[in-house]
Amino acid sequence: xxTARSLDWQLAAPLALFYVAFVFxxxxxxxxxxxxxxxxxxxxxxxxxxxxxxxxxxxxxxADTLQIGxxxxxxxxxxxxxxxxxxxxxxxxxxxxxLLAILLPLLTSTVVRTFGWVVILGRQGLINTALLGAGLVxxxxxxxxxxxxxxxxxxxxxxxxxxxPIINALARIDPTLIDASATLGARRWRTFFKVVLPLSxxxxxxxxxxxxxxxxSAIITQTLVGGGRMLFMPYHLYQQAILANDWxxxxxLAVILLAFVLMVVGSLLAFExxxxxWRHAG
Amino acid sequence: MTAVDRWSFELVVVGVSALALVxxxxxxxxxxxxxFTGGQSLRFPxxxxxxxxxxxxxxxxxxxxxxxxxxxxxxxxxAAAGTMMAVAAAMALSRRTTRASRxxxxxxxxxxxxxTLALGxxxxxxxxxxxxxxxLVTLVVGHTIIVAPYVLRTTSxxxxxxxxxxxxxxxxxxxxxxYAFRTVVLPLIxxxxxxxxxxxxxxxxxxxxxxxxxADAGTDMLPLRLWNIIENLLDVRAAxxxxxxIAVTGVLLMVMERLTxxxxxxxx
Numbered sequence: 001x002x003t004a005r006s007l008d009w010q011l012a013a014p015l016a017l018f019y020v021a022f023v024f025x026x027x028x029x030x031x032x033x034x035x036x037x038x039x040x041x042x043x044x045x046x047x048x049x050x051x052x053x054x055x056x057x058x059x060x061x062x063a064d065t066l067q068i069g070x071x072x073x074x075x076x077x078x079x080x081x082x083x084x085x086x087x088x089x090x091x092x093x094x095x096x097x098x099l100l101a102i103l104l105p106l107l108t109s110t111v112v113r114t115f116g117w118v119v120i121l122g123r124q125g126l127i128n129t130a131l132l133g134a135g136l137v138x139x140x141x142x143x144x145x146x147x148x149x150x151x152x153x154x155x156x157x158x159x160x161x162x163x164x165p166i167i168n169a170l171a172r173i174d175p176t177l178i179d180a181s182a183t184l185g186a187r188r189w190r191t192f193f194k195v196v197l198p199l200s201x202x203x204x205x206x207x208x209x210x211x212x213x214x215x216x217s218a219i220i221t222q223t224l225v226g227g228g229r230m231l232f233m234p235y236h237l238y239q240q241a242i243l244a245n246d247w248x249x250x251x252x253l254a255v256i257l258l259a260f261v262l263m264v265v266g267s268l269l270a271f272e273x274x275x276x277x278w279r280h281a282g
Numbered sequence: 283m284t285a286v287d288r289w290s291f292e293l294v295v296v297g298v299s300a301l302a303l304v305x306x307x308x309x310x311x312x313x314x315x316x317x318f319t320g321g322q323s324l325r326f327p328x329x330x331x332x333x334x335x336x337x338x339x340x341x342x343x344x345x346x347x348x349x350x351x352x353x354x355x356x357x358x359x360x361a362a363a364g365t366m367m368a369v370a371a372a373m374a375l376s377r378r379t380t381r382a383s384r385x386x387x388x389x390x391x392x393x394x395x396x397x398t399l400a401l402g403x404x405x406x407x408x409x410x411x412x413x414x415x416x417x418l419v420t421l422v423v424g425h426t427i428i429v430a431p432y433v434l435r436t437t438s439x440x441x442x443x444x445x446x447x448x449x450x451x452x453x454x455x456x457x458x459x460x461y462a463f464r465t466v467v468l469p470l471i472x473x474x475x476x477x478x479x480x481x482x483x484x485x486x487x488x489x490x491x492x493x494x495x496x497a498d499a500g501t502d503m504l505p506l507r508l509w510n511i512i513e514n515l516l517d518v519r520a521a522x523x524x525x526x527x528i529a530v531t532g533v534l535l536m537v538m539e540r541l542t543x544x545x546x547x548x549x550x
Contacts, residue, residue: 008373008374009374010374011370011371011373011374012370012371012374012375012386014366014367014370014371015367015368015370015371015390015430015434016371016386018367018426018427018430019389019390019427022405022408022423022424022426022427023392023393023396023401023427025404025408026401026403026404026405026407026408027396027400027401027404029404029407029408029411030400030403030404030407033407078298079298079301079302079305080302082294082295082296082297082298082299082302083298083299083302083303085295085299086295086296086299096545098303099545099548100535100539100545101303101306101307102306103535103544103545103548104307104310104531104532104535105306105307105309105310107481107484107531107534107535108310108527108528108531109487109488109504109505109508109524109527109531110488110490110505111488111490111505111508111509111512111524112309112310112313112508112524112527112528113309113310113313114309114512115309115313115508115512115520115521115524116308116309116310116311116312116313116524117309118324118512118516119309119312119313119316119324119326119521120308120309120312120326122324122326124323124324124325124326125325125326126312126326126327129325129326129327152305153309155305156305156306156308156309159302159305159306160306163302164548187284187287187288188287188288188291189287189290189291192291209395210394210395213394213395213396213397216397217397217398217399217491219399219490219491219494220490220505220509223509223513224509224512224513234397234399234491237399237400237403238399238494241403241406241495242494242495247407250403251403251407254397254399254400254403254404255400257397257399257400258396258397258400261395261396261397265395
């Protein structure tokens with residue numbers, strides 16, 4: 001039994017070693033390079049970080065990126081939660097259709113779906129043609145390359161990653177709890193806020209973490225729908241690394257992006273844990 | 283009051299769900315329709331119907347074809363490598379609830395939330411320190427990181443449904459660990475492995491953030507090529523390529539649904 005156990009652990013070794021070499025070593029390297037004062041790597045300091053946080057333009061790019069992430073997360077919660085509720089109480093056929101409507105976009109290339117938004121929002125696109133046809137506007141409205149369009153497009157890209165964990169969490173709730181709440185006289189909204197929402201929190205939090213992380217690093221959608229007038233961290237990082245060849249600065253940008261994702265995901269998980277403790281105590 | 287409560291709740295659930303379903307499907311449907319345009323530009327609704335852009339894609343777009351084959355090759359190799367390592371790791375982690383095994387599991391899942399763009403840049407730095415050049419091999423290494431978490435997740439889920447008594451019985455009856463794995467465990471978790479491998483393959487095929495740093499001029503990848511075409515030329519061939527990808531994805535999803543009850547796997 002003992003030998004079987006130790007043999008068991010060794011099965012994780014290939015993946016663990018692979019991760020050490022190609023996930024954790026590169027991240028360590030990124031942190032090390034970000035402390036280099038110049039691309040010659042002669043002296044080490046916090047110079048690169050000062051370049052980001054000491055400059056209003058650089059701070060603005062970071063703030064815009066985080067704002068896009070927060071807004072996209074909020075929109076996907078509002079869209080995905082009702083869809084998950086509908087899935088929960090539907091029959092098998094409708095359930096399956098809802099799941100396929102979520103899975104097909106999830107599996108379809110991000111470039112393709114972003115391209116769809118370019119066609120919908122363009123000057124000769126679906127929305128402008130409809131608005132012009134209905135006589136509501138006289139010339140095409142600028143939709144593409146606007147902040148709101150980017151949030152909508154990103155929400156579509158990330159929606160499946162929010163819907164699936166919530167659907168999963170709702171399926172785990174004991175239906176008798178909802179019936180009990182109704183029998184005891186609670187109205188639907190009250191049952192939702194007092195019973196369903198708290199019990200589905202783990203799925204909601206997992207979805208929020210995935211969507212926030214995904215939307216702030218969605219370089220394709222950010223560049224194609226956001227356009228050249230808006231600059232976000234991913235493309236900024238790419239430009240600095242490849243086009244400007246400024247590796248230390250690009251590394252600092254990458255570390256900052258990484259740190260913000262870890263902070264947000266970490267606080268979401270900590271919030272979920274404290275809510276779980278509070279529920280068990282109460 | 284009760285009626286208002288019920289109607290307002292129903293309205294929100296059904297109304298927002300309808301909006302969510304429209305938003306989910308609209309871009310794919312619009313691209314598909316636009317790809318059959320008879321015109322020279324991307325208007326919506328399209329002008330006339332023709333297959334001219336599909337013809338242009340298949341006969342006069344060698345560079346898209348090369349990028350497509352590269353993407354398929356990298357995704358296939360990454361899916362194979364990632365699946366082997368992740369299934370082994372899932373076996374090791376199954377039925378362990380110690381702090382160490384949970385930490386290891388969380389570390390293995392990290393690439394799902396880490397900005398892979400940062401990872402791509404880190405890998406490029408590692409390669410350059412090692413004195414190597416970006417190549418097909420480095421691309422496969424990078425993409426393996428994309429695949430592994432998905433396979434680990436679905437395989438672990440399948441293993442947790444597996445009745446340990448089945449393996450114990452096989453072992454008691456004299457089966458060695460390898461034989462018991464091959465004849466008892468593997469058939470029962472095969473659907474889970476296949477589902478993870480499929481979604482991992484698609485994620486690799488779709489990946490931009492790793493390829494952006496690790497692809498060189500000789501290994502153009504399809505998403506990068508399409509991105510370039512859409513950004514600079516807004517060429518309708520991109521719509522035809524998208525149309526083909528949508529069709530292939532749809533067919534693969536149906537096949538996987540038949541073989542592995544994919545939608546159920548994904549829900550869990």
